[in-house]
Amino acid sequence: MDAELRLGHGSEPGTTQGPLINPRAVKVLIHTPSVCQVTHQISDAVSKGAKVLKGGKRLEGSYMEPTLLADVTTDMLCTREETFGPLLPVIRFDKEEEALAIANACNVGLAGECITLNLYSQMWRVAEALEVGIVGVNEGLLSTPEATFxxxxxxxxxxxxxxYGIDEYLEVKYMCFGGLKP
Known part of the structure; x- marks a missing residue:
């Protein structure tokens, strides 16, 4: 994880992770606006038994260490809220159906990821079953100018x-004309 993720300014060569989107994003909890959402989710998970395997610290400015959590359960905030920061909670499962039930139990659905060696039937089955708008299969960088968000x-x-993004600005009209003979 250390070799692959390098914090820094987005225009610096070698940077793989920049800051949280802006200072306001660091303080997004409605009832406690001085608390960072990502650190709040980490604290909640640790208080309920999760272990921080890597990272977990808020750095200067809007930077946050990439964080890997183990022993995560579905009662933790990081599994029920969208996390707009470098947080990877790991939940163990035995069967594909169990993993899909865990992923789809959340009331949000921006993006999901499937890591698999079965590049045919499983990747299609899981990608179709995930209740999200964006799915990555063995790929963490999902956004491109050509892709919808x-x-x-x-x-x-x-x-x-x-x-497809322009559809929100269009008013579609169907027109049917009859009796037009040359």
Whole structure:
């Protein structure tokens, strides 16, 4: 994880992770606006039995260490809220159906990820079954200018980006004409 993730300014060569989107994003909890959402989710998970395997610290400015959590359960905030920061909670499961039930139990659905060696039937089955707007299969960098961006459930409706993003600005009209003979 250390070799692959390098914090820094986005324009610096070698940087793989920049800061949280802006200082306001660091303080997003409505009832306690001085608390960072990501650190709040980490604290909640640790208080309920999760272990921080890597990272977990808020750094200067809007930077946050990439954080890997183990022993995560579905009663933790990091599994029920959208996390707009470098947090990877790991939940153990035995069967594919169990993993899908855990992933789809959340009331938000912006993006999901499937890591698999079965590049045919499983990847298609899981990608179709995930209740999210964006799915990555063995790929963490999901956004490109050509791809739509948007979620389902409480992550919102509609899409932005790509040719589909313009649909929100269009009024579609069907017209049918009869009796037009040359």
């Amino acid at each position: 948007g979620g389902v459930k409480q992550s919102g409706l509609g899409r932005e980006g790509s040719k």
